[in-house]
Amino acid sequence: MKNYLSFQLTGKQFFPLWALFYVLFIVPYVLLISQMRTFNHATECPLHHHLWALLWIILLIVIAFILAFYILKLIVRHIGFKDNLVQCDYKFSGYLKVIIPGLIFSVITLGIYSPWFIRNMHRFFINNASYKDKKFSFHGQATDLLLIYIFAVIIPIFVVTLIGISLFGLHMRHLIPVSRIIYQIVMYIILIPYIYLYYRWRVNIKYEEYHITWHTKWLPSMAKIALEMILSIITCGIYAPLAYLRVYRYFLMRTQSNKVENDYLQFGYDIQNGYDFLYLWGQILLTIVTAGIYYPWAFCKIMRRVLGKTYMEKIAE
Known part of the structure; x- marks a missing residue:
C-alpha cells in the first residue's frame, strides 16, 4: 500500500x-x-x-x-x-559548532576539508x-565524498581546461559566443558523473533497522541525467522543471531499504508529465513577475504537490 x-x-x-x-x-x-x-x-x-x-x-x-x-x-x-x-x-549553538570550524578549516585547507564539513552538515540536519520519536541517522563518509570530488570534479575539469587552453589559448574568456557556449556545455556534461555520485552519496540514511540507499546502475543512471540535461539545454531551459521531476522520479523509484524481517521499503513518485510541467512553470512565472516576492507561496505549493505525490510502501517478500 x-x-x-x-x-x-x-x-x-x-x-x-x-x-x-x-x-x-x-x-x-x-x-x-x-x-x-x-x-x-x-x-x-x-x-x-x-x-x-x-x-x-x-x-x-x-x-x-x-x-x-x-x-x-x-x-x-x-x-x-x-x-x-x-x-x-x-539547536543554533550546535549548528554554529558545525559551521564555524567547517568554514575555517575549509578555507585554510583550500577546500580539502570541505567533504568533512558537508558530511557534518548532513549529520547535523539528519541525525x-x-x-x-525515532531518530534518523546519516551514514555517508567524508572520504568517499573527497574521492568523488577528486575523480569526478577536479580531474575532469583540469583535463578539459588544459584541452581548452591548448585549443584557444590562455584567454578563453575572449572566445566567440558560440565557442564559449560549447565549452560551457562540455563542462556541464563532464559533471554528470559527479551529480550522480554526489546524490547517491547523500542518500545513505538509517531509520530504525532500515538502511535507505540508491539501488542504481552506473551507466543507465548517467544516461538518464544526460538525456534530461540535453533536453533542458536544447529547449533553452523550458524543459528543465520537467527534467528535474523525471530525474527525481527515476532515482526515487530506485531508492530502497535493506530487508527487515522479509520486508523492505520502496519509494516512488506518481508523475503527471503535462500537469506537473504546467504547474511548475505557473509557479515559476509568478515568482519571476513578482521579482521573487511570491517565492514563499510558489515553494510551498510546489513542495506540497511534489511531496504529496511522493510515496513509500513496504514490500513483503
Whole structure:
C-alpha cells in the first residue's frame, strides 16, 4: 500500500523568513555584483574597494548561513507522513559548532576539508530529525565524498581546461559566443558523473533497522541525467522543471531499504508529465513577475504537490 508524504508549510508562514533573506541577502548580493562589475570595467580600482567587496562577501556568507538554519528548520518540521510530522531538535549553538570550524578549516585547507564539513552538515540536519520519536541517522563518509570530488570534479575539469587552453589559448574568456557556449556545455556534461555520485552519496540514511540507499546502475543512471540535461539545454531551459521531476522520479523509484524481517521499503513518485510541467512553470512565472516576492507561496505549493505525490510502501517478500 502506498503511503504519501505531505507538506504543511504555507506561504504565509514562510514569508517572514523569506523577506529577511530577500532584504538581507538577495538585495545586497545583487548590488554587490553590480558594483563588482563596475570595478572590473574600471581602469584603476583602489585597494579599499576590493577590501570593501571582500568584507561584504564575508558578511553575506554569514547572513546566508544564519538564515539557512532557520529556513531549513521551518521546512523540515512541516514535512509529514501518515498524519505525523517530522520532529527536529535543531539547536543554533550546535549548528554554529558545525559551521564555524567547517568554514575555517575549509578555507585554510583550500577546500580539502570541505567533504568533512558537508558530511557534518548532513549529520547535523539528519541525525537531529526524528519521526515518531525515532531518530534518523546519516551514514555517508567524508572520504568517499573527497574521492568523488577528486575523480569526478577536479580531474575532469583540469583535463578539459588544459584541452581548452591548448585549443584557444590562455584567454578563453575572449572566445566567440558560440565557442564559449560549447565549452560551457562540455563542462556541464563532464559533471554528470559527479551529480550522480554526489546524490547517491547523500542518500545513505538509517531509520530504525532500515538502511535507505540508491539501488542504481552506473551507466543507465548517467544516461538518464544526460538525456534530461540535453533536453533542458536544447529547449533553452523550458524543459528543465520537467527534467528535474523525471530525474527525481527515476532515482526515487530506485531508492530502497535493506530487508527487515522479509520486508523492505520502496519509494516512488506518481508523475503527471503535462500537469506537473504546467504547474511548475505557473509557479515559476509568478515568482519571476513578482521579482521573487511570491517565492514563499510558489515553494510551498510546489513542495506540497511534489511531496504529496511522493510515496513509500513496504514490500513483503
